[in-house]
Structures are given as structure tokens and as C-alpha cells.
Amino acid sequence: MTGLTIESVLPALRHALRRGAAVLQAPPGAGKTTRVPLALLEAPWLSGGRIVMLEPRRLAARAAARRMAALLGEAVGETVGYRMRLDSRVGPRTRVEVVTEGVLTRMLQDDPALEGVGLVVFDEFHERSLHADLGLALCLQARSLLRPELRVLVMSATLDGAPVAEVLGGAPVVTSEGRSFPVATRYLARPLEGRLEPAVAAAARRALEAEPEGDVLVFLPGAGEIRRVEALLEEAGLPRRVRVRPLHGSLPQEMQDRAIEPAPPGERKVVLATSIAETSLTIEGVRTVVDCGRMRVPRFSPRTGMTRLETLTVSRAAADQRRGRAGRLGPGTCYRLWTEAEQHALVPHSLPEILAADLAPLALDLAAWGVSDPGELQWLDPPPAAALAQARELLTELGALDEVRITPHGRHMAALGLHPRLAHMLLRGEELGLAGLACELAALLSERDIFRAPADSPNADIRLRVEALRSGRAAGLVVDRGALDRVRREAGRLRRRLRARDTVDVEQAGLLLALAYPDRIAQRRGGDAGRFLLRNGRGAVLEVSRPLAREPYLAAAELDGQGRESRIFLAAPLSLDEIERHFGGQFRTETLVAWDETTGSVRARRSECLGALVLRESHVAEPDPADVAAALLRSIAAEGLDSLPWTAPARQLQQRVLFLRSLEPEHWPDLSDRALAAALAEWLEPHLRGVRRREDLRRIDLTAILSGLVPPRQRPSLDELAPSHLVVPSGSRLPIDYSDPDAPALAVRIQELFGLAETPRIGRGRVPLTLHLLSPAHRPVQVTRDLASFWAATYFDVRKDLRGRYPKHPWPDDPLRAEPTRRAKRPRG
Numbered sequence: 136m137t138g139l140t141i142e143s144v145l146p147a148l149r150h151a152l153r154r155g156a157a158v159l160q161a162p163p164g165a166g167k168t169t170r171v172p173l174a175l176l177e178a179p180w181l182s183g184g185r186i187v188m189l190e191p192r193r194l195a196a197r198a199a200a201r202r203m204a205a206l207l208g209e210a211v212g213e214t215v216g217y218r219m220r221l222d223s224r225v226g227p228r229t230r231v232e233v234v235t236e237g238v239l240t241r242m243l244q245d246d247p248a249l250e251g252v253g254l255v256v257f258d259e260f261h262e263r264s265l266h267a268d269l270g271l272a273l274c275l276q277a278r279s280l281l282r283p284e285l286r287v288l289v290m291s292a293t294l295d296g297a298p299v300a301e302v303l304g305g306a307p308v309v310t311s312e313g314r315s316f317p318v319a320t321r322y323l324a325r326p327l328e329g330r331l332e333p334a335v336a337a338a339a340r341r342a343l344e345a346e347p348e349g350d351v352l353v354f355l356p357g358a359g360e361i362r363r364v365e366a367l368l369e370e371a372g373l374p375r376r377v378r379v380r381p382l383h384g385s386l387p388q389e390m391q392d393r394a395i396e397p398a399p400p401g402e403r404k405v406v407l408a409t410s411i412a413e414t415s416l417t418i419e420g421v422r423t424v425v426d427c428g429r430m431r432v433p434r435f436s437p438r439t440g441m442t443r444l445e446t447l448t449v450s451r452a453a454a455d456q457r458r459g460r461a462g463r464l465g466p467g468t469c470y471r472l473w474t475e476a477e478q479h480a481l482v483p484h485s486l487p488e489i490l491a492a493d494l495a496p497l498a499l500d501l502a503a504w505g506v507s508d509p510g511e512l513q514w515l516d517p518p519p520a521a522a523l524a525q526a527r528e529l530l531t532e533l534g535a536l537d538e539v540r541i542t543p544h545g546r547h548m549a550a551l552g553l554h555p556r557l558a559h560m561l562l563r564g565e566e567l568g569l570a571g572l573a574c575e576l577a578a579l580l581s582e583r584d585i586f587r588a589p590a591d592s593p594n595a596d597i598r599l600r601v602e603a604l605r606s607g608r609a610a611g612l613v614v615d616r617g618a619l620d621r622v623r624r625e626a627g628r629l630r631r632r633l634r635a636r637d638t639v640d641v642e643q644a645g646l647l648l649a650l651a652y653p654d655r656i657a658q659r660r661g662g663d664a665g666r667f668l669l670r671n672g673r674g675a676v677l678e679v680s681r682p683l684a685r686e687p688y689l690a691a692a693e694l695d696g697q698g699r700e701s702r703i704f705l706a707a708p709l710s711l712d713e714i715e716r717h718f719g720g721q722f723r724t725e726t727l728v729a730w731d732e733t734t735g736s737v738r739a740r741r742s743e744c745l746g747a748l749v750l751r752e753s754h755v756a757e758p759d760p761a762d763v764a765a766a767l768l769r770s771i772a773a774e775g776l777d778s779l780p781w782t783a784p785a786r787q788l789q790q791r792v793l794f795l796r797s798l799e800p801e802h803w804p805d806l807s808d809r810a811l812a813a814a815l816a817e818w819l820e821p822h823l824r825g826v827r828r829r830e831d832l833r834r835i836d837l838t839a840i841l842s843g844l845v846p847p848r849q850r851p852s853l854d855e856l857a858p859s860h861l862v863v864p865s866g867s868r869l870p871i872d873y874s875d876p877d878a879p880a881l882a883v884r885i886q887e888l889f890g891l892a893e894t895p896r897i898g899r900g901r902v903p904l905t906l907h908l909l910s911p912a913h914r915p916v917q918v919t920r921d922l923a924s925f926w927a928a929t930y931f932d933v934r935k936d937l938r939g940r941y942p943k944h945p946w947p948d949d950p951l952r953a954e955p956t957r958r959a960k961r962p963r964g
Contacts, residue, residue: 139166144311145174147496148288152254153180155278156287156303158296163456164417164463166197167290168258169202169542172215172231175254180286184253184423186231189239191264193219194384194391195416199258200224200233202417220552221624232747235268236766241552243273243741244503248281255287261294261452263487263515269497272512273504275303279486293484302513316462318424322475331472332360335427336367337404338470342423343374344470349407350398350424352412354457356431356446358383361407368405376401382408382418385583395419410449413456417463424469427452428477432485435493437522439673440529440654441696442493451481487516494518495555497744498526503549532653533559551632553577561633562652570635573647575601578626580651580692580705585622587613596683597648597692598641599707605638645709646717648690653718655691656709658748666700667691670746674700683708711750718745725757728762730770735829737763765824767832768816784859785837790873791857792845798898799855799877804844818844856898863887864955871897871904878920880905885916886931886945889953908933911941926950 141161148171151157161167172186185275190196198417200217207214208586216225219235234242243249255274257267271289278285287306289299296308327334329593335353342351353864355361361381368379377922382394397419398404406418410430414835430449435442449457454471461467471478489497497518509518530536535545548558557577564573579585579600586600586609594612603609604622628634649656657667657675665684675694677684685709694701715722739758743751771778789806796803811818822840826832859944860868865887872880881904894903908917908925916933919925930950938946947953 139170140164141166141170141311144309145171148309149175149178151307151309152178152286152288154307155283155285156306157289158300158303158306158308159288159311159332160294160296160308161290161292162315163292163459164315165311167311168199169206171288171290171907172256173203173206176214176230181253185229185237185251186254186256187242187252188231188233188256188258189236189267189270190233190258191236191262191410192384192416193235194382194411194762196233196235197222197257197388198395198416200231203231203233208544221621221628227298228359231424236264236270237552239270240266240273240500243270243277244500244549247273247277247504249274249277249285249733253284253286255285257287257289259291260289260299261291261484263294263485265488265497268487268489268515269500271302272514275509275513276504278481280478292594293456293734298515302515309405315459316464316466316485318458318462318467318469321460321470322478323472324474326474326477327472331355331427331429332363334472335360336364336371338425338472339364339368340373341372342425342468342470343377343403343405346423349464349467350403350418350420351423351425352418352421352460353405353407353425353427354412354427355407355409357444359384360427361409364407374403374404376403378402378404378850380404380406382406382412384409384411385618385621386439387620390617390758404446410453412452412460418460419463421460422467424457424467426457426469426471428454428471428473430485430714432491433488433493434491435522435698437525439694439696440525440671440703441694443696448481450483450485451478452484454478454481466779472899489514489516489518493521493554494526495529498523498530499535499545499549499555500881502530502536502539502545507539530555535559538578553581556651557581560647561629563650564647566632566637567646568637569639569643569647570633571637572639572641572643573578574629574633574635575622575626576602576644576651577629577646578622579604582618582622583615584705585615585618587615595677595681597702597707598644600705601641601644631764644707645688645690645707646713648692649709649713650717652690652692653721654746655694655898656714656748657689657691657703657706658746658750659685660688661869667703668747669701670748672747675703676700677703677706687711711755714745714750721745722750726758726762728755728758730766730833737766737827739763760824764820765829767826772812772815772821776812778835780833780835781837785841787859787870787873788838788841790851790876791859792841792877794873794879794902795853795857795898798901802846802849804846806841810827824858858897859897861904864889864891865957867957878905880907882907882909882913884909884911884913884957885930885950886911886956888922889947890949891955892923892926892951894920898964910937911944 148157148159159167172188175181175186190199196217196219200211200215203215204211212224212226213228215231216229217233218225218238218623225232257271260267274287287303296580300306300308335355339351339353355364361383365379365381380394394406395418412418428449429446430453431444431446433442434445461469506512527536527539533555535542535548547562548555551558551561557580561573561577564570585603597610603614608614654671656670660666660668664681665677667689669675675691683689683706688709688711689706690709691703691706693705694703724741725744726739726741728737739755741753741755742749759950792803792806796805822835858871860870861881862868863883869881869883869888879902883906885908894906896903904921905918905920906922907915910916917925917929934946
């Protein structure tokens with residue numbers, strides 16, 4: 136132990152913790168995980184109390200406990216033990232407990248003062264897991280309110296210690312420089328193209344050839360990529376006495392141990408690992424690292440309410456952690472499958488989980504702790520308000536919260552240590568006599584899929600998985616034995632917790648899933664096999680060839696949350712009767728009154744709905760007249776005002792008022808189409824009583840309605856200021872065109888204006904009419920607003936042309952003395 140670089144700062148760390156809290160920064164390999172807890176056991180301020188160390192990963196927690204126990208020459212479970220779900224090794228003499236995420240939260244909920252615990256250590260805090268952030272916040276409040284003597288130590292390899300120290304109340308930062316050997320870094324010459332796995336397999340083979348000593352550690356995003364790279368390496372053939380060892384969290388413990396342990400003498404190993412191997416876990420013998428530069432992390436979408444795994448580019452800090460693995464034993468080499476230019480573009484640190492996770496578990500833990508406002512706690516990054524509000528909405532729907540206070544049902548849920556959805560399903564299943572099946576489903580949903588079905592053709596029916604869980608086999612599908620064993624152990628643990636001995640028909644699976652995921656009750660869309668509408672209003676799809684694709688109702692447990700229609704990965708059928716019996720209290724009845732274009736009338740239907748799902752519909756013969764009017768208004772607004780029965784007089788009246796408004800805006804209303812559309816309900820709705828069909832709508836008198844919109848005091852002057860017609864010298868009564876309010880116009884044949892010296896004016900003489908002078912055949916000849924000038928000059932040029940084309944019509948030399956005429960021909964005699 137004396138060879139570890141952490142030894143030099145242990146005195147300073149012991150001293151710092153006398154004040155109550157400290158931050159320890161030490162690079163990978165310094166020995167902080169296995170040396171610090173043992174070195175602090177005899178600190179005077181610990182007074183014989185226990186040390187609880189939070190380790191983010193199960194594999195690392197077991198390895199750390201074993202290493203510390205070995206240093207003491209003891210077995211795990213004596214002075215040093217660990218505690219995690221499904222696997223605990225602690226005894227009455229245990230003073231150092233390495234616990235995984237969730238365990239610390241349960242310990243605090245059960246005993247907020249953490250009696251008997253003198254120090255809580257947060258290892259690898261730079262990973263910024265949700266449980267670590269919550270655990271730290273709860274420990275700090277416990278110190279503040281209940282246990283001032285409780286010590287807190289935050290340890291990290293890459294995290295900036297200053298913000299953490301500030302959250303800890305200005306705690307001292309102790310830094311160990313560490314000792315590592317130089318690592319040569321090799322980059323790609325150009326960005327990686329094509330599939331990832333062949334490039335990684337080729338890089339691993341090159342590393343084995345180029346680096347004659349030590350083992351090779353290869354970083355990959357997930358278990359699927361690990362399996363594919365393993366197959367490629369075995370297919371291509373490896374040098375003699377080189378063994379491939381996969382390493383990820385879902386492997387059996389013995390396979391994980393084989394990857395961590397040193398290779399036998401004369402052999403080398405290639406460890407294919409996920410990001411589980413980045414930090415506290417020590418893998419013996421590694422001198423070379425191959426880093427694909429990708430990681431897989433869960434991302435929660437508040438928009439869809441679903442969490443999906445996303446493959447992201449690693450942060451600079453994570454890449455440095457991975458690279459450092461090659462320099463633990465001696466000079467090493469790191470092969471990065473990206474370019475040096477891409478290296479500069481990496482983000483400094485990964486996003487803290489609290490900013491991108493499903494916050495329903497956090498919201499339940501906070502409520503169980505008695506915190507209604509997260510601002511009461513100290514956070515490095517507070518939970519986002521919108522995501523927390525959405526989480527509380529879900530908990531309220533599940534009956535766990537009454538506003539923000541936890542209910543008795545919510546306390547039972549929190550005690551189970553499962554995601555709130557699954558905890559609610561277990562408790563409701565127990566009430567319904569379905570506890571055994573609920574335990575099986577909860578275990579299946581807590582683990583990765585027990586089937587290794589082709590990725591492009593998954594079988595989404597969760598009932599097949601329950602049957603495989605019970606029998607150990609499934610026709611036509613490959614069962615992952617490791618995952619199956621873990622699910623069975625978890626199901627057994629839950630059964631013992633609930634004392635569930637029943638074996639329920641698997642056909643009840645859909646109901647239980649609906650209890651856990653009430654927002655994902657799905658209804659098939661009409662006759663479209665495989666297309667569904669979720670209760671939350673989103674679309675979902677299922678491969679048409681699957682039997683579930685034709686079910687009228689489903690409960691979906693897992694979807695990808697991508698695109699307009701999410702792909703369903705896990706679901707079970709659900710009956711309408713089950714929906715009515717268990718969710719009937721959440722139904723709402725609504726009457727939809729709308730315009731039906733096919734019948735040309737307003738139709739009314741009464742619907743029973745669950746969220747966005749319409750479960751039943753019936754015709755309403757006599758809908759509320761106000762609803763009918765509202766439906767008509769919606770239809771008219773959608774189609775536009777042209778759908779109304781406009782007549783020429785109605786349009787002209789509208790235009791006359793707009794003309795006067797252009798002259799006196801304070802006295803005349805705005806009857807433009809835009810203004811009428813904006814106030815449609817105000818002026819039209821009173822006239823829609825009794826209107827149900829298109830024929831009824833056509834009988835509306837728009838001229839009378841618009842006239843009624845003119846203030847009564849202005850109506851008498853309407854005809855005086857903006858007459859609808861003008862009587863010209865020939866005696867003809869001609870309409871005035873007000874379509875252009877800036878230039879009202881009159882179309883008139885030239886011969887009908889003989890004798891008229893000046894242009895007619897309207898608006899109390901303020902606006903001359905624009906005269907469109909026509910030939911005897913009503914063809915345009917001249918446009919003018921100055922009739923006197925036309926007679927004096929232009930008329931004679933026009934007369935030459937018209938006299939040739941219309942020789943039988945009068946074309947006098949002096950039009951001002953000539954008699955106006957409407958007649959087409961010169962009178963005889």
C-alpha cells in the first residue's frame with residue numbers, strides 16, 4: 136500500500152475532514168478508492184463509526200470491496216463489505232460498506248440521521264449520476280439538521296473541485312498529483328467512415344501486433360457492439376494465446392472477474408468493455424487502450440415522457456480517463472478512432488444525469504424525504520423545473536402524490552426501491568391478486584431484454600418473455616441466459632418482499648402494464664394494423680406482421696420515443712373491459728359538434744374518452760344551439776369569409792363603409808375582411824340560430840347584417856356621402872364601384888355624359904369619381920378624374936377613332952351642348 140501516490144496526502148485529508156467535509160482530487164491509479172477508506176478507519180473523529188462509500192457501478196463496488204478486504208487479509212463481509220440490489224456481503228463487524236446507487240438513498244430514507252455512520256464517501260463523483268447528486272444533497276441536509284458530526288468526502292479524478300467544495304460549505308480541496316507513465320496517443324488520419332465494429336476490430340488487431348507487451352483494453356458503447364467485435368476478432372483469428380474477454384454490467388460475475396484478473400503467464404487478453412472500465416475499476420495488465428470514442432447514455436425526453444438510450448461522442452474528460460488506463464503499469468499507447476481535429480471539438484465534461492434523466496424517481500425520493508421545494512437542498516445542478524413538474528404529474532396520476540405531499544401509497548412505493556411506475560404496478564397488482572405476475576414483469580422491465588432477437592425484427596409481446604422466464608425457453612427465439620438468471624433472481628426477491636406465491640395467467644400482463652404506464656395505453660387506428668394512438672396523444676407503430684399489430688388495445692411499456700410515431704418494443708394486449716373497470720374514473724365525456732363537409736351540415740357526436748383515445752361514440756340528435764353556432768363559426772373561420780353568401784349589394788355596402796372610413800376613420804367601423812374575420816363570433820353568431828345546413832347558411836342576409844354594424848347615427852348620411860348609384864345626364868342610374876376605397880369609380884358610356892362639364896364628386900365633394908369612359912359597345916376608351924380636360928382635348932382624338940368604328944352613333948363637335956343619350960343609334964329624320 137505504501138507505493139500508492141495517495142499516501143502523501145492522507146495526513147492532509149485526515150486533517151481536512153476534522154472540519155466535517157472535504158474534496159479529494161486524485162488521478163486514476165492514485166489509490167483513492169481502495170486506500171482512503173482504510174486509512175480513515177482509525178481517525179479520531181470517526182469514533183469507531185462506519186464508513187459508507189457510494190460507488191456508481193456494481194462491478195466496481197464489488198471489486199473495490201474485494202481489494203480492500205484482501206489488503207486487510209480478510210474475506211469480504213468482515214471489516215469491508217458491500218451492499219447492492221440482489222447481492223450484499225456485510226456482517227456485524229463491517230466498518231466499511233461499499234454501496235451502489237439507490238442503496239444510499241434507501242439508507243437515508245430509512246434513517247435520515249445515518250446513526251452509526253461517521254463518514255459518507257462519494258467516489259468517482261465526476262460521473263455526476265442522479266443518485267450521487269441526490270445522495271449528496273440529502274447527506275448535507277442531514278448534517279445540517281440532524282448530524283453535525285457526520286463527515287462527507289467527495290472524491291473525483293477529473294471534476295473541478297471548487298464548485299463541489301462550495302456546495303460543501305467551503306470545504307478544503309486536497310489534491311494528489313498521482314503518478315502515471317507516459318501514454319503515446321495515436322489518432323486517425325481522417326474521420327472514421329462506415330460501421331464502427333469492423334474499424335474497432337481492425338484497430339485491436341493492429342494494437343496486438345504493434346504493442347508486444349501487456350493486454351489491450353477496448354472501449355465500446357454497449358453490449359451489442361461488444362458481441363459483434365468479439366465475433367469479428369474470432370472470425371479473423373488472433374495470435375496464439377490471446378484471449379478475448381468481454382466486460383459489461385449485464386455479464387455474470389464470473390465472466391466479469393475473468394476480464395478483470397491478470398492473464399495467465401504467457402497469455403494476453405483483449406478486454407472489450409463499456410464505459411464501466413473508465414474509472415475506479417482496475418483491470419490488471421493493460422498497457423494499450425483502443426477507444427472508439429462513443430458512449431451510450433440514457434436520455435429522457437419531456438416531450439415524449441420516455442427514456443431512450445443514445446449513443447454519444449465521449450467528453451474530453453472521459454477520453455482522458457480511458458487513455459489513462461494505458462499508463463497504470465508502465466509506458467503505454469492509446470489508439471483513438473478519431474482525428475486530432477475532432478479531439479479539439481470534444482465537450483469538456485459529460486452532461487450531469489440530473490439534467491437529462493427521468494426525474495420521477497427523484498421526485499418520489501424528495502417527497503419521501505419531506506421536501507416540496509428542491510431549493511431547500513444544496514445541489515451542484517438543481518433539477519430542471521419543467522422535468523420535475525412533469526415527474527410530479529406522473530406521480531400524482533399514480534396516486535403517489537397529493538399535490539406535492541407524499542401519500543401512504545407513495546410511501547409504500549418509495550420503500551420498494553423501484554422506479555415509481557413499477558412500484559405502483561406491484562402494489563396495485565398485489566391488491567388485484569396479481570402480485571406474482573407483477574413481480575415477473577417488474578423484473579423483466581428492470582433488466583435488458585432476455586431475448587436476443589434480430590434488431591430489425593423484435594417481437595414486442597412481453598407475454599412471451601414471461602413464459603420464457605417460467606420455462607427457460609421460447610420457440611424460435613434465442614434466450615440470453617445471463618439476463619434470464621438476473622431476472623429470475625430479481626423476480627424472486629420481489630416475490631419474497633411481497634410474499635407473492637400465486638402464478639397468474641400471463642394474459643393479465645396487459646392490465647398490469649397499463650397500471651404502470653397509464654399514459655401509454657394505446658388504441659389501434661381504425662383499420663390500420665400496426666398503427667396506434669397513445670393515451671398521451673402521440674403515435675406509435677408496431678411491425679404489421681406481429682400478432683399484436685391487430686389488437687384493438689395495447690399497453691406499451693417500452694418505445695423509442697423518436698419521430699412522429701414511436702416504435703413499440705414491449706407491449707401486451709389490453710381489453711376495453713379492463714380499461715373501463717380500472718380507468719373508468721378517469722374517463723371524460725365530451726360532445727363534439729362540427730361541420731361535416733360530406734353532408735353539408737353540422738353533426739354532433741358524444742364521445743367517451745381516456746386522454747386522446749375515443750372509446751365510444753354516439754350521435755346527438757339535438758345538440759345545444761350555442762355549440763352548433765360555434766361549429767359553424769369554426770368552419771367559416773377555417774374556410775374564410777368567402778364561404779358566406781355574399782351578394783353584390785353586400786360587397787358594395789362593405790366597400791362603401793370602408794371608403795368612408797378612409798375619410799373619417801373615427802366615425803365609421805372597420806368592415807374589412809380581416810376585421811370581420813377577427814370578430815366573426817361577435818357579429819355573425821346572433822344570426823346563426825336555427826342554421827344547421829348549407830342551405831340554411833345561404834339564406835343569411837349579409838347586407839342587412841353589415842348595415843346593422845354601422846352606428847345608427849351614421850346610417851342617414853351613408854347614402855349622402857357614399858351613394859350606391861349615380862344618375863348620369865342620360866338618366867341612367869349606374870352603380871359606383873368602391874372596390875378601391877382610394878379611387879371610387881363609375882363605368883359609363885361617353886354619350887351618356889354629354890352636357891356634363893365637371894367630374895361628379897362624392898364624400899361631400901371631397902373625392903372625384905374615377906370615370907371609366909366606355910364605347911357604345913361598353914369597351915374601355917379612357918380613364919379620367921378630370922372630365923373637363925377630357926372634353927377640351929382628349930375627346931376629339933377619341934372621337935376620330937369612335938366615329939370610324941361606330942358611324943351611326945352621335946359624335947358631336949361640342950359635347951357640352953349635345954343631348955346625352957342611352958340609345959345605341961342616331962334617331963331617324
